[in-house]
Amino acid sequence: MFVSHSWKYSEQRERIEKFLDDEDRLDWQNFSVPEDDPLEFEDTNDLRQQLYQQVRQANVVVVIAGMYVSYSEWIEEEIEMAKHFQKPVIGVQPNGNERLPASVRAAADEIVGWRQRSIVNAIAKHG
Numbered sequence: 001m002f003v004s005h006s007w008k009y010s011e012q013r014e015r016i017e018k019f020l021d022d023e024d025r026l027d028w029q030n031f032s033v034p035e036d037d038p039l040e041f042e043d044t045n046d047l048r049q050q051l052y053q054q055v056r057q058a059n060v061v062v063v064i065a066g067m068y069v070s071y072s073e074w075i076e077e078e079i080e081m082a083k084h085f086q087k088p089v090i091g092v093q094p095n096g097n098e099r100l101p102a103s104v105r106a107a108a109d110e111i112v113g114w115r116q117r118s119i120v121n122a123i124a125k126h127g
Contacts, residue, residue, distance in 0.1 A: 001123060002058035002087075003032040004078040012064045012094065019116040026124060031058045048077070055081040060127035062119075065091040065104040065111070079107045088126035092119060 001020070003013045013032060020028050031054045041047040051074075055061060061082035063075065082089050091108035093100060100111065109126055112118035 001028050001030060001032070001060050001062060001127060002055050002078070002082075003062045003064065004075050016062060016064070016092070016119060019119055020123065022116070023120045026120065028123070028127070031055070051078060052081055055087065056085050058087060060088050060090060060123055062090045062092060062123065063104050063108070064094065065100050066094050066097060076103055079103055083107060090119070090122045090126060
């Protein structure tokens with residue numbers, strides 16, 4: 001699994017990882033890039049290539065679909081990478097968000113609410 005996220009919202013990525021760790025029926029590997037273990041890169045092209053490799057290895061890409069996605073070129077690019085590699089995209093709509101960014105709505109194979117069962121079921125179904 002690859003969770004596309006902004007480091008500003010790392011606690012949301014960590015919460016999804018905990019949801020999966022607590023679920024016995026899933027055997028999963030994390031290809032996300034957490035703030036405490038960043039990729040080392042020389043320039044933006046090198047970073048882009050490394051992200052491509054991370055996304056390529058994942059079976060599913062999860063996008064935490066807060067409105068900040070509209071402002072993050074990297075999250076947008078990770079969505080494009082997922083589509084390039086024909087990886088299913090799961091959009092997770094945070095509590096309190098009434099609207100979703102158009103890019104997430106268009107790319108998502110499924111959009112779920114911020115509930116453990118919904119997230120785990122969508123990942124199991126598509127991953």
